[in-house]
Amino acid sequence: MSALPSSRPGTPRVGLFVTCLVxxxxxxxxxxxxxxxxxxxxxxxxxxxxCCGQPAYNSGDRGTTRDxxxxxxxxxxxxxxxxxxxxxxxxxxxxxxxxLFEEDPNWRAKASALxxxxxxxxxxxxxxxxxxxxxxxxxxxxxxxxxxxxxRELGVKTQPRxxxxxxxxxxxxxxxxxxxxCGFGGTFAVKYSDISSSIVDAxxxxxxAAHAQTLLAGDLGCLMNMAGKLSxxxxxxxxxxxxxxxxxxTDEPAIGLAKDAAHK
Amino acid sequence: xxxxxxxxxxxxxxxxxxxxVQLQKALNNVKQGxxxxxxxAADKLPEFEALRDSARDIKNHTLEHLDLYLEAxxxxxxxxxxxxxxxxxxxxxxxxxxxxxxxxxxxxxxxGKSMISEEIGINHYLEAxxxxxxxxxxxxxxxxxxNELPSHIIAPAVHxxxxxxxxxxxxxxxxxxAKRDLSxxxxxxxxxxxxxxxxxLAADVGIxxxxxxxxxxxxxxxxxxxxxxxxxxxxxxxHVVLASIEKLVPTLEDVSQLLRVLARSATGQEMSxxxxxxxxxxRPGDADGPENYHVVLIDNGRSSMxxxxxxxxLRCIRCGACMNxxxxxxxxxxxxxxxxxxxxMGAVLTPSLIGVDKxxxxxxxxxxxxxxxxxxxxxxxxxxxxRHWREREFERHLTPASVRSGLNLWxxxxxxxxxxxxxxxxxxxxxxxxxxxxxxxxxxxxxKGWTKHRDFPAPQGETFQARxxxxxxxxxx
Numbered sequence: 015m016s017a018l019p020s021s022r023p024g025t026p027r028v029g030l031f032v033t034c035l036v037x038x039x040x041x042x043x044x045x046x047x048x049x050x051x052x053x054x055x056x057x058x059x060x061x062x063x064x065c066c067g068q069p070a071y072n073s074g075d076r077g078t079t080r081d082x083x084x085x086x087x088x089x090x091x092x093x094x095x096x097x098x099x100x101x102x103x104x105x106x107x108x109x110x111x112x113x114l115f116e117e118d119p120n121w122r123a124k125a126s127a128l129x130x131x132x133x134x135x136x137x138x139x140x141x142x143x144x145x146x147x148x149x150x151x152x153x154x155x156x157x158x159x160x161x162x163x164x165x166r167e168l169g170v171k172t173q174p175r176x177x178x179x180x181x182x183x184x185x186x187x188x189x190x191x192x193x194x195x196c197g198f199g200g201t202f203a204v205k206y207s208d209i210s211s212s213i214v215d216a217x218x219x220x221x222x223a224a225h226a227q228t229l230l231a232g233d234l235g236c237l238m239n240m241a242g243k244l245s246x247x248x249x250x251x252x253x254x255x256x257x258x259x260x261x262x263x264t265d266e267p268a269i270g271l272a273k274d275a276a277h278k
Numbered sequence: 279x280x281x282x283x284x285x286x287x288x289x290x291x292x293x294x295x296x297x298x299v300q301l302q303k304a305l306n307n308v309k310q311g312x313x314x315x316x317x318x319a320a321d322k323l324p325e326f327e328a329l330r331d332s333a334r335d336i337k338n339h340t341l342e343h344l345d346l347y348l349e350a351x352x353x354x355x356x357x358x359x360x361x362x363x364x365x366x367x368x369x370x371x372x373x374x375x376x377x378x379x380x381x382x383x384x385x386x387x388x389x390g391k392s393m394i395s396e397e398i399g400i401n402h403y404l405e406a407x408x409x410x411x412x413x414x415x416x417x418x419x420x421x422x423x424x425n426e427l428p429s430h431i432i433a434p435a436v437h438x439x440x441x442x443x444x445x446x447x448x449x450x451x452x453x454x455x456a457k458r459d460l461s462x463x464x465x466x467x468x469x470x471x472x473x474x475x476x477x478x479l480a481a482d483v484g485i486x487x488x489x490x491x492x493x494x495x496x497x498x499x500x501x502x503x504x505x506x507x508x509x510x511x512x513x514x515x516x517h518v519v520l521a522s523i524e525k526l527v528p529t530l531e532d533v534s535q536l537l538r539v540l541a542r543s544a545t546g547q548e549m550s551x552x553x554x555x556x557x558x559x560x561r562p563g564d565a566d567g568p569e570n571y572h573v574v575l576i577d578n579g580r581s582s583m584x585x586x587x588x589x590x591x592l593r594c595i596r597c598g599a600c601m602n603x604x605x606x607x608x609x610x611x612x613x614x615x616x617x618x619x620x621x622x623m624g625a626v627l628t629p630s631l632i633g634v635d636k637x638x639x640x641x642x643x644x645x646x647x648x649x650x651x652x653x654x655x656x657x658x659x660x661x662x663x664x665r666h667w668r669e670r671e672f673e674r675h676l677t678p679a680s681v682r683s684g685l686n687l688w689x690x691x692x693x694x695x696x697x698x699x700x701x702x703x704x705x706x707x708x709x710x711x712x713x714x715x716x717x718x719x720x721x722x723x724x725x726k727g728w729t730k731h732r733d734f735p736a737p738q739g740e741t742f743q744a745r746x747x748x749x750x751x752x753x754x755x
Binding site for chain 1: 289292293296605606608609610642643644645646647648649651652662665667668669670671672673677678681685688689691692693695698699702705706713714715716717718720725727728730731732733734735736737738740741742743745746
């Protein structure tokens with residue numbers, strides 16, 4: 015990589031909100047996002063960060079959520095845009111941060127400002143930057159799962175498909191019910207494990223029926239859930255974050271696979 | 279007092295439902311039937327989305343002025359010769375209904391489909407007082423024979439298959455030839471129709487619910503597909519309308535807008551087969567109609583939702599679209615929810631009506647996928663309201679201790695970025711090392727809920743932030 019480019023007028027300065035799961039579990043997705051953003055002409059930085067607070071928010075702990083949200087708002091204050099390789103985490107900021115500060119006009123204004131400049135990765139590339147093509151090659155048939163928050167809170171549906179359509183060697187095969195929840199739901203997957211399992215079982219069957227070698231999506235939580243189910247059931251489908259394919263960074267083993275092995 | 283609940287045992291109910299092979303097969307019908315039909319109906323109507331906005335606004339307006347519309351409605355019903363009774367709770371409602379039945383000298387009562395009648399458990403109460411209630415909606419009739427609650431608000435027997443119904447009919451209709459052929463669904467339908475016809479003619483009182491009550495005219499409206507509602511309310515001498523107070527709408531014009539989204543959202547029909555308006559008792563010269571017309575307006579917890587964040591739930595017009603589109607409902611069916619109202623609308627409404635201490639699981643048992651909100655004809659933000667319940671539970675320390683302590687630990691680190699980076703770096707390095715050979719774990723301590731059903735993918739090892747720091751310091755050096 016070359017030296018850090020200096021800020022030029024008209025060059026968007028993007029703060030990468032890498033998200034907890036990508037930070038901890040699959041950093042290669044974060045680097046794929048960086049590459050996509052830099053290739054599209056952005057200056058990308060990843061300030062020191064933790065969590066947007068979604069787990070606390072969805073567990074009813076508004077106090078902790080607000081604390082974490084205030085930290086996020088301050089962390090990403092100076093950027094033109096904030097981009098996350100996740101519809102769920104971007105949706106948390108875009109849709110829910112302003113709701114958190116309904117009784118605090120000062121923080122509400124700051125939360126709304128952050129919300130307005132925060133985007134899910136593929137939607138930022140297509141809707142904001144106008145990217146229509148990425149330079150990538152990926153051999154084989156892939157199927158795409160629409161993660162719920164991205165789809166229904168942010169309208170992410172056509173953007174990843176548009177970008178995938180330009181990837182050399184790749185064929186997109188739609189599965190049945192691609193827009194139906196995979197059963198992850200954050201802590202739901204653990205708290206209501208049996209129900210979650212039944213939902214992801216239906217998803218795994220739809221994935222397999224599509225006869226694609228690879229399953230892609232834009233949210234690591236859903237991907238880990240689906241990958242974990244597919245491997246447990248011995249269904250030979252590789253699972254990756256869409257950013258890895260779009261950034262041409264698929265050297266890392268697929269989710270749940272070891273470095274030197276295909277599915278065992 | 280309302281009907282008995284098993285909502286506190288939601289988890290056990292759900293596990294049982296997941297292992298019920300017959301139920302799982304029946305639930306596939308919900309997944310396949312309703313969704314495509316609703317979509318097709320919505321696609322055919324260009325103004326459908328605008329109508330949803332309008333439907334929301336009509337209900338919001340009514341709720342803001344509910345007291346005025348209730349009074350206006352009452353006055354109109356009285357002017358048309360009917361009686362209006364207000365019941366604060368289920369007990370009062372049951373007493374009022376029993377009194378009306380006794381005054382009518384009723385031995386049998388026919389009933390149209392009504393969720394509020396399930397809520398107040400009227401059938402058991404009438405039976406205990408020597409009056410025989412007969413459900414006349416086919417699905418309701420079947421579950422009455424089985425002594426069950428509806429498992430769906432518009433398709434009460436959707437959890438059953440034809441052979442189960444056949445067994446019930448053979449068990450109960452003992453006056454019929456034991457060797458009769460009931461192998462075809464249409465034969466079941468014909469038999470139910472014949473049995474019910476006798477009941478319609480014999481009934482002394484007919485009880486219906488109401489989809490809408492019109493303040494402007496004092497009219498109650500029901501929508502059905504079987505015509506049973508009409509026979510229920512027209513044939514007996516006394517017609518009793520049971521309705522919860524949020525069924526009010528100001529005008530006939532408003533109703534016509536709501537009707538346009540109701541059937542489309544529910545079954546994908548443009549209109550239900552029957553949309554029946556009833557206003558007061560039979561007038562001189564009318565060809566038919568009841569001699570006595572009563573409306574029992576039931577609060578049973580609604581007024582305490584007004585002015586709170588749960589007021590939005592009172593917009594609900596009971597179409598069932600939320601449960602038709604819910605992956606959790608698809609997985610476990612309606613009975614697992616343990617009370618009258620299942621699915622997302624039940625997950626919000628039930629804690630309001632029977633208490634979040636009893637129904638606390640319901641708003642938690644959601645992935646927040648948002649599909650319910652995306653199809654709700656009156657745009658109730660169901661996930662948001664479920665989250666409000668989770669907040670109430672958290673405030674009242676009803677959240678399970680394991681969830682609370684896990685959350686506290688996570689929050690502790692997340693609020694301290696330096697510590698977070700240090701701890702996660704170490705943890706991911708360890709986990710990544712441990713999982714490097716297979717790339718995943720079949721078992722992990724403290725993650726049993728996850729690994730019971732699926733593998734846990736191993737992390738790559740180094741965290742993003744650690745690698746970023748390393749590479750960026752090299753870049754800028």
